[in-house]
Amino acid sequence: xxxxxxxxxxxxxxxxxxxxxxxxxxxxxxxxxxxxxxxxxxxxxxxxxxxxxxxxxxxxxxxxxxxxxxxxxxxxxxxxxxxxxxxxxxxxxxxxxxxxxxxxxxxxxxxxxxxxxxxxxxxxxxxxxxxxxxxxxxxxxxxxxxxxxxxxxxxxxxxxxxxxxxxxxxxxxxxxxxxxxxxxxxxxxxxxxxxxxxxxxxxxxxxxxxxxxxxxxxxxxxxxxxxxxxxxxxxxxxxxxxxxxxxxxxxxxxxxxxxxxxxxxxxxxxxxxxxxxxxxxxxxxxxxxxxxxxxxxxxxxxxxxxxxxxxxxxxxxxxxxxxxxxxxxxxxxxxxxxxxxxxxxxxxxxxxxxxxxxxxxxxxxxxxxxxxxxxxxxxxxxxxxxxxxxxxxxxxxxx
Numbered sequence: 425x426x427x428x429x430x431x432x433x434x435x436x437x438x439x440x441x442x443x444x445x446x447x448x449x450x451x452x453x454x455x456x457x458x459x460x461x462x463x464x465x466x467x468x469x470x471x472x473x474x475x476x477x478x479x480x481x482x483x484x485x486x487x488x489x490x491x492x493x494x495x496x497x498x499x500x501x502x503x504x505x506x507x508x509x510x511x512x513x514x515x516x517x518x519x520x521x522x523x524x525x526x527x528x529x530x531x532x533x534x535x536x537x538x539x540x541x542x543x544x545x546x547x548x549x550x551x552x553x554x555x556x557x558x559x560x561x562x563x564x565x566x567x568x569x570x571x572x573x574x575x576x577x578x579x580x581x582x583x584x585x586x587x588x589x590x591x592x593x594x595x596x597x598x599x600x601x602x603x604x605x606x607x608x609x610x611x612x613x614x615x616x617x618x619x620x621x622x623x624x625x626x627x628x629x630x631x632x633x634x635x636x637x638x639x640x641x642x643x644x645x646x647x648x649x650x651x652x653x654x655x656x657x658x659x660x661x662x663x664x665x666x667x668x669x670x671x672x673x674x675x676x677x678x679x680x681x682x683x684x685x686x687x688x689x690x691x692x693x694x695x696x697x698x699x700x701x702x703x704x705x706x707x708x709x710x711x712x713x714x715x716x717x718x719x720x721x722x723x724x725x726x727x728x729x730x731x732x733x734x735x736x737x738x739x740x741x742x743x744x745x746x747x748x749x750x751x752x753x754x755x756x757x758x759x760x761x762x763x764x765x766x767x768x769x770x771x772x773x774x775x776x777x778x779x780x781x782x783x784x785x786x787x788x789x790x791x792x793x794x795x796x797x798x799x800x801x802x803x804x805x806x807x808x809x810x811x812x813x814x815x816x817x818x819x820x821x822x823x
Contacts, residue, residue, distance in 0.1 A: 464508040465751055468528035470548065471538035471562060475516035479689065480540040484562050484740040485511065486731035488537070490722050491744025502751045516541050525551045534558060534758050535750075537579075537743050540736065542566030549576040558750060558761050560743045563736040567617070571783035571820025575758070577765055578786050579743035580736065581708050583613070586686055587621045588815035589706040589790040590657055593684050597626035602653035604644070606660060607633040614659035624818075627655070639664060641671030649677050658685060669699045678702040687793050689735040693802040700795040700802050707791040709738050709774060710804040714789070719773035738773045742786075745770065746779070776812065783820040787812040 469488065472481035492500060492507065500507050512528070514521035521544040525536055529551065536552065537560045539545050545564035552559035553573035561569050563580045570582055603618050605611030611633060619629045630651070634644045641664075648656055656677075660668055672678055678699055687693075687705035696703060707713065711723060711733040722741050726733050746765060754760030767781035778787040792807040 462505075464506040465502060465535070465756075466528075466531075466533045467507060467509045467535045467537065467747060468512060468525070468533045469509060469538040470512045470514050470521050470524050470528075470536060470544075472516050472540050473511065473513035475514075477516055477540045479691065479734075480563055480736050482731070483689070483734040483736045484538065484540060484743075486726045486729060486733075487722065487737035487740025487742075488744045489729065489740075490725035490737075491741035492748065493725060494718075494721055494741075495745045495748035502748055503755075505751075507748075507751075514539060514541070514544050516544065518544050518547050522547050522551060529555045529557055534756065535747060535761075536560075537747060538562045539564050542569075545569050546572070549573060552576050556758055558747075558758050558765075560746050562743060563739045567817070570785045570817065574762055577746065577779060577784045579746060580739035581786065581788060581790065582817060583617050584621055584817035585788075585790060585815050586706060586708070587614070587617045587657070588817070589792070589810050590618075590655075590684055590686075591622045591625060591627075592790075592810050592815065593682070593704065593706075593792065594655055596622050596655070599627045599654035600651075601627040601629045601655040601657060602648065602651050603629065603631040603633075604648050604656055604658040604660075605631065605633055606636045606638075606662075608636045610661055611659050614657070618657050621817075622655075622657075636662075639667065641668050642675065645671040645675040645677060648672065649675050649680065656681065656683075665695055666697065669696055673699050673702075684792075687795075687804060690732065693795060693804065696795070696802075701797070703795070704807065705793045705795070705804070707793045707804070709735055709791070710793060711737075713791050713793070713804070713806050713809075714774045715806075716771065716773055716775055718771060722773045742772050742777065745772065775809070778812070780816075780819070785817050785819070787816045790815050 471484055472478050512524040525548055535558045540563040542564045545561045546568055548559055549572045552575040559576045561578045565583045567582050567584050569578050601622050603615045605614055615631050623629050632644055632647045683703040685703055685705055687707040723733050726737060750761035750764050753764030765779050768779040770777055775789045780787055789812045790810040793804045794807055795802040796805050
């Protein structure tokens, strides 16, 4: 009997890049570029200091601060000009984020960054286009950010890269792929992504969608087991995750299939219980996954500052590197900053990273991982690095 493979995408806010291993040429030294020679460069970071995703925001901020220090060789200046960085809490609220962005733009800020929330990133991207300012989005994984406009970039991965990484576990051509998800926007969005990515690779895609308020998972788990799919991709979020995993385990799904799920932040490592040993994971990042010199610099800096490296630490670090590079090449000229970032290739914490010129997708390595028991805790272990080009999203056609 052919083996069945089971894939799961755990919820993560939307879910890399890095910083060059050494400071870019001209950063921290040389003559000022553009504008008043003595004037600082103003950078406004809008992110979740509070709210449901505050932990993601904290990881992003620690990474950003470490990235600024590294990219400027500790000077926090670019070609003699001080970087004036201010942080503004969006609390996960789009209206609050847009209000902060408008205030910053009104004060003359030409560079914005941040947000871990997809629903915040999209309206901030609209503000960037309307006001012709540079916006480097943070961990928000919504695919709509890629190619949305000339002025918007991203410093992390997008959902389509997660799905493509799931597909790296098997030969998807001719495979039967079942999406097990909640019947809400999150689950339906993942179903669409699987259809788009794995369907294009020749997979036959079906689904089992469960009401969001469901608390009993025996019937749906049995449907998953009975489907005998080659790959089952589970997209799940919220407090019922533990019960969902228990239902799959009790129905024999985890013992009869290969299970792959998205590995989230450190706080989620224990959420799978004993099922963790039966699961393989697709992953954006976990501390130590990359093994690069730049990653070591990032990890050491964050720890020295009192932070804990986590899932979205590289997103902040990469945002800093991208912004410093844009300023070094463009000074106060937003159009020149955009031109500098398009096609930008550098070695980040995760390895080779490219800002695709055509639509600003961030091409970066992804990972296959597993969780191993370490005393009473679970820790991730790298199984395989997935080349960024192999999981690059399809290019977004320009409008």
